[in-house]
Amino acid sequence: MYDVIIIGAGAAGLLAAARAAEQGRKTLLLEKNRKPAVKILMSGGTRCNITQSTDIKGIVAAYGASGKFLHSALASLDPQAVVELFHAEGVPTKVESTGKIFPISDKALDVQQALLRRLGRSGAEMLVESPITSIYRTDNRFMVVGPQQTWIGQSLILTTGGQSYPGCGTTGDGYAWAATLGHTIVRPRPALVPITSAAEWVRGLSGVTLPDVGVRVMEPGQRKPLAQQQGSLLFTHFGLSGPAILNVSRVVSGHATPASLILECDLLPNRPENWLLEDLQKASQTMGNQPVLTRWTEHLPRRVAEAIFGIADLSLNRKCAELSKAERGRLVSTTKRLPIPITGTLGFEKAEVTAGGIALNEVASSTMESKLVPNLYFAGEILDLDGPIGGYNFQAAFSTGWLAGTSAASQVYRRHPTEKAEGVAFLHVGGMTIPIPPNLFDL
């Protein structure tokens, strides 16, 4: 019998368990894998980008419409507090030019070890190799069932993550349990995932990186993009990757017909269309003999410039003076609005996060407690929350885990107003657990 049971020892679960135990609650953290926090170990190219150099507002803004759900969680543990938490565990951090914060050691292992040290001091118990198969709510408690054992908890925190990288243990188990307890699950979709393209010329550019590209996801016949981003883009043997691509990928995986979408790329976002046209016109007068391709390779890698010429239907040896006005326009518009046909994404296998999950309107953002099931809490990626690249997802997992652990520990056991009095309730006072009469909380 535990005060608080947490299922899933990732970023959210480790902090939730530490927080609950630090407040004197008998706490159990259950993890399916042999090692806890496997995703921390593989994150950020094994360097773990723990958070972003910004404040609460910056994190909320990055989450768009869902951001406001994070206010209370971030107020309980903001990005600065996350950094201080790791410093206190002897893990100094650094801020990179992108605002990403990493351990100075560049070792994700240091991040995992820091969280385990904090958990160890808290007094929480952790059991690894404990894959939970089902949970039940009975007599105002939760029965948590593993293959060989069952545990009983007064409060339950689900931190089982999403469905991405299922090889890490994240196979969406928490969704099914939450659904049986009455929660709505917003359809899980891969996010922060590479995008696939069957276009030969795209695959032909495999290995080329463009540091600054404007990417827009367009539906046929529509002028307003479904999503847009500016940043680095990488051509691969299957299609496209890099931060700008990953950050727009959720609208592709969430679309009913992803193969109907087009990625419209501005390969020179800092060069206005008029500037490029005038530059070409001037070159036709002053450097008429120069091949246009040479001029274009001043802006872009040669392989990309050659691909653009192919798409704009211009031969590679055309000279500046030979280009007609219409051809200049075609070259510039292809460069500024390069259409890349896509087929979809690499799916959950290669998605850094899962979009969708437990519907936010059924969870109290001030505590992370379910609005439907008393003493049930959610934190981390299991929630219908996904942020962009840059440490935002760990920040949300840390903050919601911290708040869920704090709330679960500080709640006295209570019955939901709609529930009939049954069984025995407990009150926690000064570290002691006292049975209380069943009718005490009747309204």
Ligand SMILES: Cc1cc2nc3c(=O)[nH]c(=O)nc-3n(C[C@H](O)[C@H](O)[C@H](O)COP(=O)(O)OP(=O)(O)OC[C@H]3O[C@@H](n4cnc5c(N)ncnc54)[C@H](O)[C@@H]3O)c2cc1C
């Ligand atoms: C390759 C990769 C790189 C990433 N890099 C970054 C980065 O640098 N910065 C960033 O902010 N985000 C990054 N992310 C995203 C980040 O890892 C996640 O958002 C974060 O780990 C979510 O934390 P969580 O605690 O909610 O879930 P998870 O870390 O996924 O933890 C869930 C845990 O629950 C356990 N579990 C699941 N089902 C059961 C069950 N039935 N019984 C027992 N245990 C169970 C799982 O084994 C797992 O340990 C990356 C993700 C990937 C895949």
